[in-house]
Amino acid sequence: MLSNGSEYEVYTLLNGNLQSQHPEYKGRVHMKPDLLRMGRAELEISNVKISDSGSYRCLIKMGGADYKQATLSVKAPYKIKTHVKELHKNADHKDAELSCESEGYPPVQVLWRDGNDQDLSKKASSKHSVTADQLFHISSLLIVNASSNNTYHCIFWNETMEETYNASLRIPAMLRPYLNEENEVHINEDDGKGSAVAGGGSFKWKNPPVPDPGIDVG
Structure with a gap:
């Protein structure tokens, strides 16, 4: 059966x-x-x-x-791909779009946390679909201020799973403007490289998440 x-x-x-x-x-x-x-x-x-x-x-x-x-019981581990994209608004304000996506099984809930363990999940937009191989394709977008020097965590979580999959993202320095005393916009002068590290099980909860009743992760 x-x-x-x-x-x-x-x-x-x-x-x-x-x-x-x-x-x-x-x-x-x-x-x-x-x-x-x-x-x-x-x-x-x-x-x-x-x-x-x-x-x-x-x-x-x-x-x-x-x-x-x-x-x-067949499971397929999630290998998260990440991307950081610059969104232009005006001369003194820029946003950055953080995205993560993956395919796997069983279904998961996508959570976003920053480096201070603040829950940003409600600000994100996530989509779930099923592939021809019956894997769950998950994609999620989060828009933040491009001047942020914070670390953001995209977390694939299922309370029945033994492992939590997560990716850590930082906004590349070349996208982070700052204001000098004359309120002119400049770009930070460093290597201009951001970071996105994906892994499983390394994220430590300070405040464990509450399952979203609208998403079936059983």
Whole structure:
């Protein structure tokens, strides 16, 4: 029984020979003959898909019948891509657009925090969609003042996940203006390089988030 509610025979052996194989698993599943000769049946699935998640029942008929059941839960880790884009407004004010996106499974909630652990999630715009491979494609945008020297964290979070995925972003120095005594706009003179570091599990919560009831992350 798969997670989508369907039930069918995945792989059938008769007298040690392949009798039938479901098209969804063709070329992706097999059993080792040497283990069968030892009375042990192991089904190996390669190129695992999200749709493979579900309960699998091994049924052996030899005189009588016996079966064992196992549950497979497939996960796909999120690898976050980030980008910082300059948004022009006027001569003395500029905004920067911070973005992060990724694909993975299970579904997650996107949270934004700054270096002071201030929650900025409500100021962000996030989109969720499902790919042909049943992965969740997540993208999120946050607009901040380009003069900020803060660090921003884009966090992919699911309370049932053992790991939290996050990316840290900083606005490149070349985009950060400052005002001198005559209120003229200048650009900071340093290497002009920003930073965006993605990783998993390294973000430390000062104030744990509250799940958004409008997003299914189960």
